[in-house]
Amino acid sequence: xxxxxxxxxxxxxxxAGNRAAEAANDGCCPHTVECTVMVPEYVDxxxxxxxxxxxxxxxxxxxxxxxxxxxxxxxxxxYTVCVPQKRTKTVEYCVRVPVTEERTEExxxxxxxxxxxxxExxxxxxTKEEVEYTYTVNVPxxxxxxxxxxxxxxxxxxxxxxxxxxxxxxxxETREVAGDDKGGCPCTKTVCCRKWVPSCTEEEVEYTVCExxxxxxxxxxxxxxxxxxxxxxxxxxxxxxCxxxxxxxKVCNWTCETxxxxxxxxxxxxxxxxxxxxxxxxxxxxxxxxxxxxDTECVTEECxxxxxxRVPVKVEKEVTVSVKKMVPKTITxxxxxxxxxxxxxxxxxxxxxxxxxxxxxxxxxxxxxxxCKKKRCKRQRCHRRRKCC
Numbered sequence: 328x329x330x331x332x333x334x335x336x337x338x339x340x341x342x343a344g345n346r347a348a349e350a351a352n353d354g355c356c357p358h359t360v361e362c363t364v365m366v367p368e369y370v371d372x373x374x375x376x377x378x379x380x381x382x383x384x385x386x387x388x389x390x391x392x393x394x395x396x397x398x399x400x401x402x403x404x405x406y407t408v409c410v411p412q413k414r415t416k417t418v419e420y421c422v423r424v425p426v427t428e429e430r431t432e433e434x435x436x437x438x439x440x441x442x443x444x445x446x447e448x449x450x451x452x453x454t455k456e457e458v459e460y461t462y463t464v465n466v467p468x469x470x471x472x473x474x475x476x477x478x479x480x481x482x483x484x485x486x487x488x489x490x491x492x493x494x495x496x497x498x499x500e501t502r503e504v505a506g507d508d509k510g511g512c513p514c515t516k517t518v519c520c521r522k523w524v525p526s527c528t529e530e531e532v533e534y535t536v537c538e539x540x541x542x543x544x545x546x547x548x549x550x551x552x553x554x555x556x557x558x559x560x561x562x563x564x565x566x567x568x569c570x571x572x573x574x575x576x577k578v579c580n581w582t583c584e585t586x587x588x589x590x591x592x593x594x595x596x597x598x599x600x601x602x603x604x605x606x607x608x609x610x611x612x613x614x615x616x617x618x619x620x621x622d623t624e625c626v627t628e629e630c631x632x633x634x635x636x637r638v639p640v641k642v643e644k645e646v647t648v649s650v651k652k653m654v655p656k657t658i659t660x661x662x663x664x665x666x667x668x669x670x671x672x673x674x675x676x677x678x679x680x681x682x683x684x685x686x687x688x689x690x691x692x693x694x695x696x697x698x699c700k701k702k703r704c705k706r707q708r709c710h711r712r713r714k715c716c
Contacts, residue, residue: 360660361658362657363657366656368652372650373645373646378642378644379642381637384638385633386634386635387633389631393628395623396626398621399620400619402617403616403617406615407614409611413606414606417604418601419601420601421597421599421600422600423597424595427593428592428593429592430591440582444576446576447573448573449569452569453567454568456564457564458561462558465554466555467553474547475545477542477543478543479540482540483538484536485533485534488532489531489532492528492529493526494525494528497523500520500522501518503516503517504516504518
């Protein structure tokens, strides 16, 4: 900010100088004048301000707390239980008693009687004899035979094909190009350049390829052939013949006999008996028991709690601030002090006929017949400055 105000002051001085130069150009005689202007300047000052700060403060409060406290007490209670008692009673019951009885009975049995007898029977007795027979066998014989098979061979064959060959030649061409522009007139010059002209030609070219050919090739091979052959042999033939033989065998004849046997018969009868039986009876009985019961009671306690709060406090502080002040400053500027023709008349220069009109100075104002050697009057500028130029 200080630099900006300094630049503004310089601008004011420059504007004053420019106006003085304009006045000099308009025909005035400038001279130097000292004047005082107010220039802004920043000054650091110490000031006391009041601000709010937060401080920490501890406070205490009291509150009631309700708690449940366990309490133990004894309780007596009557209860009824069933007690078992043993008692005796006489009971009649029936039982089945086994009774054994001896009995006699007659029974018949079949008794075997074995006797021997002679009998004839026929059997087939095996016999063996040798018999000649003829049989045929296959005897393997090797034979050489001739056959043909297909063989493959490579045969070179010459063929022709058309080939396109790329060629060409260099050709010299002349052409006119623009030359240097000398003397303001364009000129041309002839330039020779080489150019490649391509050409294509077709030719018949021979080439050799291998072709596959098949042919019948004779060959010999050996095979094994089985030929039938008649042979004679001897073998044993088993046979049988019937023979009559005599044997002895046992024959069983059954006869009936009456016999006697004794056996026991088991039966049962019912008898009544008595016995002493114990039984259990549940008898109710009243009893008393004491047990401890745990309960809770509500108890109010007073508690104190310390807590921290933030309290605003006003504090005075000294701070340094920058204050803008207007400071007087003496500067030098050029001002217009009168008409230049007035000085010239005093020195004997200029036109004598118009000296009286110009001598009147600024009081007469600018006139058309002013002695200032200018082509026109600066009346408008004079009115703006409110003084004669």
